[in-house]
Amino acid sequence: MKGQFVFASPAIALALLLATLAVFILGPVILIHMSPIIRVIFQLIAAVTIYDWIKNTVGPGILSLVISGILIYIFVIALPGLTAALWATYYVVGMGLASMFIWGFTIFSGKG
Amino acid sequence: MGSLLINLLFGGVLEKFNLVILGLKLVILIFIVGWVRVHIGGGRWGTFIMLLIGYLALFKYWFLTGPIAIIYLLAISGITGLAMDVVFTRQYYTSGKGGLAGMEGGERDAEYANNPAFGAQNQIKANAIKRILKR
Structure with a gap:
């Protein structure tokens, strides 16, 4: 890799990195704004995930239903775009995709 | 906006x-x-x-x-891991050697081996390990 420049400069590599991350993080947000079906599917999955998490932590009962109801209203009904972005960020960062892009774009920038 | x-x-x-x-x-x-x-x-x-x-x-x-x-x-x-990645990749650009530690490690190892300070430290470590093994 020494002496080769796959990208013209580190600035272009950085711009491409940010664009890739933006596609991964804002893609789901734009999708749920464009398609009502995808939005409903995402809301269903998010609601079930929230209820399951609270039922496992608090235990089955009225309290878990009330808390999960409030959280589902806030994060699924009122702010689905924010939830989609946070969810996508969590997966992109948590599964190491962002690290892979950072290292990849840096190494292929080929300073030397 | x-x-x-x-x-x-x-x-x-x-x-x-x-x-x-x-x-x-x-x-x-x-x-x-x-x-x-x-x-x-x-x-x-x-x-x-x-x-x-x-x-x-x-x-x-x-x-x-x-x-x-x-x-x-x-x-x-996992944001902390991301911050570490950014720090290490910045090192790649700012080290002036055009390589990550270990990727073009031959030059780096040779530099360390020729450095008397590193040689002395390594000798001290080697002697300490020998002493421990003799016990």
Whole structure:
């Protein structure tokens, strides 16, 4: 890799990195704004995930239903775009995709 | 312009900021309930401690626990690893050698081997290991 420049400069590599991350993080947000079906599917999955998490932590009962109801209203009904972005960020960062892009774009920038 | 874009994309998140804070408080309450149930149990004492920690963390000292909770949530989602990646890749650009540590390690090893300070340190370490092995 020494002496080769796959990208013209580190600035272009950085711009491409940010664009890739933006596609991964804002893609789901734009999708749920464009398609009502995808939005409903995402809301269903998010609601079930929230209820399951609270039922496992608090235990089955009225309290878990009330808390999960409030959280589902806030994060699924009122702010689905924010939830989609946070969810996508969590997966992109948590599964190491962002690290892979950072290292990849840096190494292929080929300073030397 | 930026706030308009954020509001359009995230469904009026800036106007519903109090709702987001309420959601964050509830998420932290769930963390507290989970921790107390695992470590103390769900009996009378557990409920009392849940309420006590919940009151202290979510109302009385929220100015302290709020930022800590945000940092905690970012840390468990792996943002710290991302920061480390950025630091290491910055080293790639600023080292002046055009390589990550280990990728073009031959030059780096030769440089260390020719450095008398590193040689002396390595000799000290080697002698210490020999002494330990002799025991």
